[in-house]
Amino acid sequence: MEEFTCIICPNGCKIKVEKIEDGFKVEGNICKRGYEFAINEMTNPKRSLCTTVKTSYKDFPRLPVKTDREIPKDMIFKVMEEINKINLTHMVKSNDIIIENVLGTGANIVSTCDMELIFKEE
Amino acid sequence: MEFYDVVVLGAGPAGLAAGLSSYEEGANTLIIEREKYPGGILKQCIHDGFGLVEFKERLTGPEYAERFIKMVRNKKIPILTSTFVTSIKKEEEIFILSVVSKDGIIKVGAKAIILANGCRERTSKQIGIHGTRPSGVMTAGLAQYFVNIMGYLPCKKCIILGSGDIGLIMARRLTLEGAKVLGVYEVKNSPSGLTRNIVQCLNDFSIPLYLSKTITKISGDDRVEGVEICDVDENMKPIKGTEKFIECDGVILSVGLIPENEIAESLNVEIDNATKGPYVDQNFMTKVDGIFSCGNALHVNDLVDYVTESGRLAGKSAAKYASSKYKRALNPIEIPLNKFLYAVPQYIDINSDNNKVVMYLRSRDIVKNVKVIIKSRNEILYEKRYTHLNPPEMERIVFDFNRSSLNDYSIKILMQEG
Numbered sequence: 001m002e003e004f005t006c007i008i009c010p011n012g013c014k015i016k017v018e019k020i021e022d023g024f025k026v027e028g029n030i031c032k033r034g035y036e037f038a039i040n041e042m043t044n045p046k047r048s049l050c051t052t053v054k055t056s057y058k059d060f061p062r063l064p065v066k067t068d069r070e071i072p073k074d075m076i077f078k079v080m081e082e083i084n085k086i087n088l089t090h091m092v093k094s095n096d097i098i099i100e101n102v103l104g105t106g107a108n109i110v111s112t113c114d115m116e117l118i119f120k121e122e
Numbered sequence: 123m124e125f126y127d128v129v130v131l132g133a134g135p136a137g138l139a140a141g142l143s144s145y146e147e148g149a150n151t152l153i154i155e156r157e158k159y160p161g162g163i164l165k166q167c168i169h170d171g172f173g174l175v176e177f178k179e180r181l182t183g184p185e186y187a188e189r190f191i192k193m194v195r196n197k198k199i200p201i202l203t204s205t206f207v208t209s210i211k212k213e214e215e216i217f218i219l220s221v222v223s224k225d226g227i228i229k230v231g232a233k234a235i236i237l238a239n240g241c242r243e244r245t246s247k248q249i250g251i252h253g254t255r256p257s258g259v260m261t262a263g264l265a266q267y268f269v270n271i272m273g274y275l276p277c278k279k280c281i282i283l284g285s286g287d288i289g290l291i292m293a294r295r296l297t298l299e300g301a302k303v304l305g306v307y308e309v310k311n312s313p314s315g316l317t318r319n320i321v322q323c324l325n326d327f328s329i330p331l332y333l334s335k336t337i338t339k340i341s342g343d344d345r346v347e348g349v350e351i352c353d354v355d356e357n358m359k360p361i362k363g364t365e366k367f368i369e370c371d372g373v374i375l376s377v378g379l380i381p382e383n384e385i386a387e388s389l390n391v392e393i394d395n396a397t398k399g400p401y402v403d404q405n406f407m408t409k410v411d412g413i414f415s416c417g418n419a420l421h422v423n424d425l426v427d428y429v430t431e432s433g434r435l436a437g438k439s440a441a442k443y444a445s446s447k448y449k450r451a452l453n454p455i456e457i458p459l460n461k462f463l464y465a466v467p468q469y470i471d472i473n474s475d476n477n478k479v480v481m482y483l484r485s486r487d488i489v490k491n492v493k494v495i496i497k498s499r500n501e502i503l504y505e506k507r508y509t510h511l512n513p514p515e516m517e518r519i520v521f522d523f524n525r526s527s528l529n530d531y532s533i534k535i536l537m538q539e540g
Contacts, residue, residue: 005321012317050169050182062273064168064184080298112182118159
């Protein structure tokens with residue numbers, strides 16, 4: 001049996017999950033989302049990752065990026081290593097792909113910033 | 123001199139929303155921003171979790187800001203960037219702003235002003251830490267700027283003092299970038315940040331959280347070499363004999379935010395000691411006619427979505443006020459400060475044609491199974507049962523009032539068991 005604090009909503013339910021013969025026994029959740037969260041957390045915990053990549057622009061040395069879907073929690077540092085290899089030399093918009101299918105996780109590393117919008121003079 | 127109906131100070135989430143709604147209400151609107159780019163602190167908040175209320179999506183800070191910057195640009199609402207307001211004076215019925223920009227010093231006139239200039243972090247000087255002043259002591263927001271905007275890692279082995287959300291977010295961020303975060307130390311006996319941040323920023327990375335502990339001394343000449351940690355008693359006073367030295371090269375402070383009110387105070391806007399921001403009515407007008415406040419300049423929010431909402435409401439009210447001034451009749455809202463940290467607004471203008479109140483409040487303690495009741499004389503305006511109220515998690519409630527029944531009766535907020 002494992003215990004998790006649910007991160008879906010501010011209630012922060014303490015949920016107990018136990019693997020039983022034909023599924024899972026879940027206790028302590030007050031809603032269905034907590035039920036699903038706890039089972040995922042026990043079987044395949046996933047997280048989204050937000051970080052930055054280096055750019056060659058002097059006035060904008062770091063571009064914020066994210067994974068466009070959740071990746072397995074234990075892949076986070078390996079994915080960081082891949083992201084840290086990048087040096088971006090062209091302008092990008094939000095959602096432009098920086099790394100496709102990073103380490104075969106199915107997730108792309110995408111930009112979360114429209115550089116032109118930032119650079120445009122008011 | 124250029125004249126506007128409404129001038130908004132700040133182009134962060136509050137200011138952008140205020141500028142948009144003021145413009146949409148028909149007011150000739152100007153937004154003034156001291157930084158080079160609009161977006162405010164969201165530019166450096168690269169983590170996700172923004173916009174769940176506003177857009178029903180999980181956005182990063184830059185993405186959330188971008189949506190509003192695009193809306194403002196599409197409407198061609200002017201934003202003066204790299205521009206700083208040095209003073210505001212009221213001459214007859216017009217506010218005259220002295221503004222410093224790359225074009226020199228100019229004057230701008232406005233019928234109404236919206237203060238959307240956010241909040242500032244408390245620093246080591248404000249929490250009275252003893253010892254030398256080496257480099258490596260910084261606020262969480264500054265560390266965030268170094269890492270996310272500049273691309274510098276400001277420390278390799280650090281401790282974080284205070285369990286506010288930015289501190290928790292930075293614990294994760296510094297760990298991802300290769301720094302070792304030795305622990306988060308909180309002087310209170312419960313964390314200040316949201317539970318979900320404790321889980322996904324600390325527990326996920328096995329960063330320990332120590333409660334009822336604080337830093338009593340920082341050591342180091344040029345650079346931080348270590349800190350002295352102490353247990354604290356129930357009055358948060360360090361307990362002698364519990365001192366422990368921890369070697370580190372950085373101390374990150376996440377010890378609270380305070381609304382920025384230098385300009386408000388220069389205009390004699392009265393400040394609420396509970397929120398540290400101005401007193402306002404349901405239209406977000408401060409006690410000075412024509413001056414509005416919203417976002418984190420009004421009170422420190424935990425969700426940007428509510429910053430946007432207050433900006434939007436303030437913008438609409440300011441535009442209305444600029445088009446036709448009116449006389450107010452302010453009734454105070456009574457709140458038991460032993461049960462609540464604060465509630466905003468603090469006043470109801472019973473002359474206003476707006477009888478819908480959007481109220482933000484925080485309980486003083488962690489409480490379970492309580493009813494929050496809003497009452498006027500014997501009439502119950504609002505009632506809601508909560509299974510759980512937690513000071514770091516702000517509650518938003520909406521209620522209507524009937525002007526005629528309110529004359530001479532103040533509105534009371536109550537918290538009851540049940």
